[in-house]
Amino acid sequence: MATAIWNDDTTDDKTGFWQSGHTPTLIAAFLYFDFAFMVWVLLGPLAPEIAKTLMLTPAEKGLMVATPTLAGAILRVVNGLLVDRIGPKKSGAISQIIVIVGLFVAWAMGVNSFGGTLALGVILGFAGASFAIALPLASRWYPPEHQGKAMGLAGMGNSGTVLAALFAPGLAKLFGWNAVLGLACIPLTLVFVAYMMMAKDAPNAPAPKSLGQYLTPLKTADAWSLMGFYAVTFGGFVGLAASLPIYFTDRFGLTTIQAGYCTAACVFAGSLVRPMGGALADAIGGVKALTAVFVVAALALAGVSLAGSVEAALALFVCAMLALG
Incomplete structure (x- = not known):
């Protein structure tokens, strides 16, 4: 049913997104x-x-x-x-x-x-x-x-x-x-x-490449830089998603259910803004957007070390996940 509705929205545009795939x-x-x-x-x-x-x-x-x-x-x-x-x-x-x-x-x-x-x-x-x-x-x-x-x-x-x-x-x-x-x-x-x-x-999937061809991008400096940036951003997002339940239970004595709710809030925030991050990069450029992401995440995570309450820590982690997501 959903497919039919989506198709109805683009019946006049045969090259529209829902018609093309x-x-x-x-x-x-x-x-x-x-x-x-x-x-x-x-x-x-x-x-x-x-x-x-x-x-x-x-x-x-x-x-x-x-x-x-x-x-x-x-x-x-x-x-x-x-x-x-x-x-x-x-x-x-x-x-x-x-x-x-x-x-x-x-x-x-x-x-x-x-x-x-x-x-x-x-x-x-x-x-x-x-x-x-x-x-x-x-x-x-x-x-x-x-x-x-x-x-x-x-x-x-x-x-x-x-x-x-x-x-x-x-x-x-x-x-x-x-x-x-x-x-x-x-x-x-x-x-x-x-x-x-x-x-x-x-149909028409690309032909498999040789192992040497897969390694070709590693010869460029930009590839290593981008992998490093991605390791920090997406790696930080996933790492925090897995580790925050331990943090909230050990640091503030929350129950596992309460810690789960806090973690879900942080993760949801990061997931929600991912399309917005793409739009921001399109608007101001990837370098500026990535710089802003690193600054916000670094300040938020530094602030966590000073947080004396679960509310403050949660707010700062949400900010960090908004940036990393």
């Missing part, structure tokens, strides 16, 4: 990305309860929530190569199966050690690597003038981190944190079914 694939890419991001940061909202059960040290808690992020960064390269060889739909299906099976096994067998949390974190890294699959899956259907919109809509799936922060602590309180791993398989399975029904690889 494949809407079911775009929706499938968004759903895949959204729920993949939800489970990618799942260990963050569960970290306070996991730490109590397994008696983890602060360093172990930090490594536990960092492992999915690190694994996701590495696996994005693997998924990118896979997409060019077997297509994004098959690549996404393989990745989703690995995550669903991994979570199911973790729930069925139980995660009883620090090493077990790290192993689960590596599996969840496949969810974080969905970035390299969902975006080409959606954008390849659209001409250059509409690819930005397609990637923006599919990329809004990073809002899935809000779902983890909102619901994981409450479900953990009701059923136990290990049960949340099994419960997460339910929406993931539903999304997988929808994905297989709706997603379709675009």
Whole structure:
């Protein structure tokens, strides 16, 4: 029904966005990305309860929530190569199966050690690597003038981190944190079914490149600079999304549910302004926009160190996430 309405809005413009691509694939890419991001940061909202059960040290808690992020960064390269060889739909299906099976096994067998949390974190890294699959899956259907919109809509799936922060602590309180791993398989399975029904690889996909060709951009200084900037901005966003539940519970003694709500507010703010950031970059240029982002984020995070109340810390973290998102 939604597709019909969108098409009706552009019936007089055959080159319009909704007419130029494949809407079911775009929706499938968004759903895949959204729920993949939800489970990618799942260990963050569960970290306070996991730490109590397994008696983890602060360093172990930090490594536990960092492992999915690190694994996701590495696996994005693997998924990118896979997409060019077997297509994004098959690549996404393989990745989703690995995550669903991994979570199911973790729930069925139980995660009883620090090493077990790290192993689960590596599996969840496949969810974080969905970035390299969902975006080409959606954008390849659209001409250059509409690819930005397609990637923006599919990329809004990073809002899935809000779902983890909102619901994981409450479900953990009701059923136990290990049960949340099994419960997460339910929406993931539903999304997988929808994905297989709706997603379709675009025709005329680019031919796979040799490994040497993939490494060519690394010869330019700008590529390294942009990777560094991205590591700070998006890496900071994801890192805070996973770590804030620990911060709010340890620093201010909030319950895991309260910490989840605070984290969800921060993450939602960052996700909401992403399209606005693109518009700002178009208006004043990427360099000026990025400079403003770094200044605001740095001042806000510096202010957190001086915050004496949860309200002040929350406001400053929201500002930081608005910039990093």
